[in-house]
Each structure stands twice: as C-alpha cells, then as structure tokens.
Amino acid sequence: MATQASSTAQQQVDIEETITRLESKKGVESVTVLTKDGRVIRTTATAKQSEVHGKLLSKLARDAADIVEELEPQDELSFLRIRTKRHEIMVALDHSYLLVVVQSPQKE
Numbered sequence: 001m002a003t004q005a006s007s008t009a010q011q012q013v014d015i016e017e018t019i020t021r022l023e024s025k026k027g028v029e030s031v032t033v034l035t036k037d038g039r040v041i042r043t044t045a046t047a048k049q050s051e052v053h054g055k056l057l058s059k060l061a062r063d064a065a066d067i068v069e070e071l072e073p074q075d076e077l078s079f080l081r082i083r084t085k086r087h088e089i090m091v092a093l094d095h096s097y098l099l100v101v102v103q104s105p106q107k108e
Helices: 002-023 049-070
Strands: 027-036 040-043 079-082 088-093 096-102
Touching: 002 027, 002 040, 027 049, 027 079, 049 088, 049 096, 079 096
Parallel strands: none
Antiparallel strands: 027 040, 027 096, 079 088, 088 096
C-alpha cells in the first residue's frame, strides 16, 4: 500500500513538473491533463474551457484511435495535432490519460 501511495505522489509531482515546463513555452495558453473519458485531473485553463476540451477532445482521441487501429491493427495513436487560424491544439495520448496543450500559433 505504501508503494502505491508513493507511486501516486510521484505521478502528481511528474504532472506538476510537466505542466510547469509546458506553460513556460512561448505561445502556450493552457495545459490540461484528462482521464481517457474526459474528466479533468489538472488544468491551467478556465473551468468551462477544460470541461469542453475534456468532453470533445476525449471523444476525438477515441475516434481517431479507433480509426488508426482499423487501418493498422498493429499500431496505435499516440499524438494528435489540430491547427486552426487562432489556435493549435496538441493532444498526447497515454494508456490512462490525455495531455492537452493549447497554444497560439502566431506566437511560435
């Protein structure tokens, strides 16, 4: 049980360090960590923005992962990049989590 608690504590530290590192990058507007089903674990965005991102991007990630699996059964989706005129949204997929970074492409 102590090992699980120290592992969870280390994961929390890793999440915080990752968010801090990403936030320091030029143009980054928000960083959000989500569960696979879209629940917000940690975010630097507004509550409303996080909720919308969680709902929509988790669905998009599931759908895209299903497409990749159907096209190439031996492969798996690890990253999505969406660029609009105003933002660039990057989604890194893990077995349990999604990491969403929103940045302004004009500030690159």
